[in-house]
Amino acid sequence: MSSSNAHHSELGAFLKARRTELGPAQVGLPDSAGRRRVKGLRREEVALLASISPDYYTRLEQGRRQASEPVLDALARVLRLDDGERAYMFELSGRDAARPRRRATQKVHPQLQRLLDDLPTTPAVVLGRRTDILAWNPMAAALFTDFARIPEGNRNFVRLVFCEPAIRTLYPDWDWVAQISLAQLRMEAARDPKDPRLAVLVGELSLQDPDFRRWWGAHHVAVQGTGTKTLNHPVVGRLTLDWSFLTCADDPDQQLITLTAEPGTPSHDRLRILASHATQADREGRRS
Template sequence: MDVDPRTELSEFLRSRRARLSPDDVGLPRYGRTRRVPGLRREELAQLAGVSVAYYTRLEQGNGRNVSDEVLDSIARALQLTDTEYTHLRNLTACPYDTTSRKKRKNHTREVRPALRNLLDTITVPAYVGGRRSDIYAWNPMAAALFGDWGQLAPRERNWARLIFLNPSYQSLFVNWESKAADIVGFLRMDAGCFQNDPELTELIGELSLKSELFRQLWAQHDVKEKSFGTKVFRHPLVGDMTLSYETLRMPSEPDLFLSTYHAEPGTASAEALQLLASWGKDATQISAGTQV
């Protein structure tokens, strides 16, 4: 499955327009019967203050030389979230240089020694990841929670493959469907910016062939940025834990991030996390991720 920039832009705009009704934007319902859900192109163009012909060209995937003012108007008309607006801008002009990285095999990407040393000093689960949901480095607590990723081939150290193709990870996350939707949203954001990445194209094609849920979620064109939140885990050693996660981008390498997981002090989850730490390497052997 190719990630074609024109198709991505076209299908994203169509999907966002389809979710709006005239009532949502204060337009009267009149004229011919609607055969498909959502606003018509001429209605969206009217709301955005552009010609129907101009918007039609944009929705057909011609996103070159679109001004910031036009993108702002279309985003307001489509009622895009901040994340969706970022995705729209990426589809028309990604701020990252994608061509210089086309041939890089990021599955084995080197992480700076200082960053690896930082991981080792963090006492909660933490790892360094990047685009395509690849995993590059992690600390012992991350291995205790998620399994020893070092036992996997570099290609398999990838959240999308783990979540959709590894049943043990489906058991680890209590709300696995939510995690799956997050992963697809992350991949959509990457597809909008890193459109010349053959490994991303390969990953999307593989998951589309092997997972019905992935195909359904991918077709929705929802996007998500890595930020913060909570996840509930059902660990085979210490039981249920509610952990908060934080995502920190690397300023010098914006496609890399550091993710940490921690529990609220004084809670049962904090006690479970401490128990997990006390097991050390033994926990790694029992954690869900080792059950491949």
């Protein structure tokens, strides 16, 4: 066996060993251990999380395919490799293991936080990269969901649209909202195709939701702008709201999204009722 073939065979064994050490829950997948026939992750699950075909990954494990650097990066993220394991994997592949790029965790810009605090009757949130939810005001929590109860790593608008039952029932035209939010996420992917957290998000949602998997494969894109959304709120009923984006000048990756209703309409009156509920809930929360 040539040195190259030996390395490819060793790479396959290494990948298999690493995936058998990871459980579904560790990568955000439903844990159905009682029905699983293999230990750890399946090949198909690793492939989907890494955004490659199952056939491509199978040939890697069998030593019949050489991996590109982007694929190796994706596999390092999916398999939760530390720096030493990542360097070893790249060495087996005959690639240089540049240190993985780590972007600083986004924090809401202070000016946007002040704007949120000064909007007592207007639902508003700050979205960052990948549609991560960086901040919100009490009205946004009252309109959508209690974001504070969601683990920080899961506070992502697209994730909530697909995975949060309360959000699904909020939109009577959920299919349209979901496809638009996904198209905006694909635009994010075009701006930063090597974003590791985006790759993980897409992989997890592709495995968990067949609609996401199908629509993501359609490669539709959309830019953020303005529009109108209809919501069926459990407290105040039907709302027709106009939404718009305000981009932070100091950090263009942060946008303030506001939802307003035309004065004199039933939706405007219902927003005021919702604001009263939100104020009362905020006071009770501060006292507890």
